[in-house]
Amino acid sequence: MSTPHRFPDREEIAAVRAEAETLEPQATGAEHALAGRVMGRRDMGKLVFLDLVDRSGKIQLLAQPDELGGLDVDLGDVVGVRGQATKTKRGEPSLAVSELQLLAKIKRPLPDTYHGVVDAETRYRKRYLDLLVNEETRRDFLVRSELVAAIRRFLDARGFVEVETPILQPRYGGALAEPFVTHSNELDADLYLRIADELYLKRLIVGGLERVYEISKDFRNESISYKHQPEFTMLEWYEAYADYEDAMTLIEELLRVVTKEATGSAAVTFRGQEIDFEPAWKRMSLIGALEAEGVWTRDANDLRKGLQEREIDTGADETWAQLVDHALSHLVEPKLIQPTILFDYPVELSPLARLKEGEEGIVERFEYFAGGMELGNAYSELNDPDEQAARFAEMGAEDPDYVEALSYGMPPTAGLGLGIDRLSMLLTGRDTIRDVILFPTLRPTE
């Protein structure tokens, strides 16, 4: 049996429901067309109640099979209906159906509409079922979409231009991470999936675009956890003629605005705690934070001893910088529940950041945290090509093409990264990053 190829002139269920709300019981209102999925059916003989769901909401349908020439509708069918807004004797806003068209037939039984789909593996592998029967899932992914839209509005309104830079890169950089490697047959060359956008975006600053941003999928061939996925989404922006203090101000404002636009409130609940994005956030220096934990020292051996005393396994840490990073992530980060900026990092951890005037070995860099997670990283960009080349050399790396770009002169610039997935976790109150990524990476079956 052929079904219609289109169903024109439908309205959103939420709008029609709102109209029906205003009616007196058993009164009827205007004629409307609605379409969606049948998620409930209550047969009363000559009268049948259906629940119709679309993206905007749910409404009850009142159908009389005798007047419709039968009602061959199963749970899960996609239908289009026409009828009048009404309210039942019991006061339920409804649509009295005068015409019903089957638009798509369900061929398998719908999962339990009361319990939803609970099994984590099913929810991730068959996200369509999760979205279909779990209203919260639908809602949370719409929050994520609204979040990204709000970020674009915010930056567009401030003169940033959205750009696209390569995902396939001959040389990866901009972060310390293991890349995915692929191969171009035509070029007969290995290419890397980007781990960050940074070095390309800064080339655009050299090129005079002044304020750029990219919302990108980045890829890191590393561990998977509640806050890590191999494929994740990051915002990076670069603003010429600004420094990291300007970036602090801007990210505070951005998070306040977009949180409000995506959720209706600048405060969210995550892991049982309210997190409030209203400025001003707490700010403390990284060194101060480590001192407060009693583990700040420039000496690697002392630092290692301090961490081991706190029963932190430092076996995998080779350098002082790695030990500092370990101390930060284990002792400090979990305590940063309210939005907090940690600023002024040792240069050893920050090869792309600009040195702070008058402070030995410190760069103008900050990371910001909320809910016990790092949300992002920012700094005044190092724009001296010779110093950049020397920093690369210290790491045992090089990127002559990038250094050459800097040698044409990059204005003083502030750059910032923001983890969209983690922010989405905070805004939706989800405990795991898999719950805010539509199709998270899982081990293949078979």
Added chain:
RNA sequence: GGGCCGUUAGCUCAGCUGGUAGAGCAGGGGACUCUUAAUCCCAAGGUCGCAGGUUCGAUCCCUGCACGGCCCA
């Protein structure tokens, strides 16, 4: 990579320190003109993740594997 836990009907879950499995919802048939997790009646639905082992006998005990979850690295 390591430790612990899980995997039973399409979905959500029971299953007694071993005797070849049950319920609700969905799906099928029927009753009902105000239900909303509708209700009621009938019938049906299973490679108990996979492969071995122990045993007269394994969903249950043991081993390995697969996938997932939590924690650790």
